[in-house]
Amino acid sequence: MSTSETDFKATDTTPIPLDxxxxxxxxxxxxLRDLAHAFVNHNASIESIxxxxxxxxxxxxxxxxxxxxxxxxxxxxxxxxxxxxxxxQGIIVSARSGYEDRxxxxxxxxxxVDIVPREYGDVIIVDVLFRKAFxxxxxxxxxxxVAAVFDxxxxxxxxxxxxxxxxxxxxxxxxxxxPINTQLEFRTWLESEAGRKLFIHAEALADxxxxxxxxxxxxxxxxxxxxxxxxxx
Numbered sequence: 001m002s003t004s005e006t007d008f009k010a011t012d013t014t015p016i017p018l019d020x021x022x023x024x025x026x027x028x029x030x031x032l033r034d035l036a037h038a039f040v041n042h043n044a045s046i047e048s049i050x051x052x053x054x055x056x057x058x059x060x061x062x063x064x065x066x067x068x069x070x071x072x073x074x075x076x077x078x079x080x081x082x083x084x085x086x087x088x089q090g091i092i093v094s095a096r097s098g099y100e101d102r103x104x105x106x107x108x109x110x111x112x113v114d115i116v117p118r119e120y121g122d123v124i125i126v127d128v129l130f131r132k133a134f135x136x137x138x139x140x141x142x143x144x145x146v147a148a149v150f151d152x153x154x155x156x157x158x159x160x161x162x163x164x165x166x167x168x169x170x171x172x173x174x175x176x177x178x179p180i181n182t183q184l185e186f187r188t189w190l191e192s193e194a195g196r197k198l199f200i201h202a203e204a205l206a207d208x209x210x211x212x213x214x215x216x217x218x219x220x221x222x223x224x225x226x227x228x229x230x231x232x233x
Contacts, residue, residue, distance in 0.1 A: 032110035
């Protein structure tokens, strides 16, 4: 197995198969995500609830004995690997960088939202499904979750440019109720740029109608300041 096909635990130098590791983490994250939504959405018996709580506490106590997963170390290792292989030295968006561990949209993060990028072009289109655990008012998505997804989705523009940048400002307008358990379409594009500032816009649509809009300002940073840089102090 070549080096490019392996991942490394942050506190262990033993290589593990990249595909197998990511597949296992993603499948388990999906199962835990399904469990969370089912827990919120259904009235189980007290016995079932207590049994689940006991299982969760036991599983958590066992899991924390495993080596710590350090995303910064994974990102640095991914960048260094790309540099050794003569690849792009920008942001490394890959499984071995811990990218799918991220909050909001990471496939290997059990607390994430169901987000699937569909089209990459001048306008990036992403399919989003907010399930029951993200409900605010009855039948509607919590506004904070809508803002969090806008923050992640507009970041796809940064990934496409392969230039490190951080969110400096995020303005979200909720035009209409954002429904739960409904397939939504998020669109985002680069509106303009000035110096280090990138002005990125986005909108969310339900059944073809705009239900929320976003204006984000990202600030480009030197790669050496980004968490994934091997030269970070």
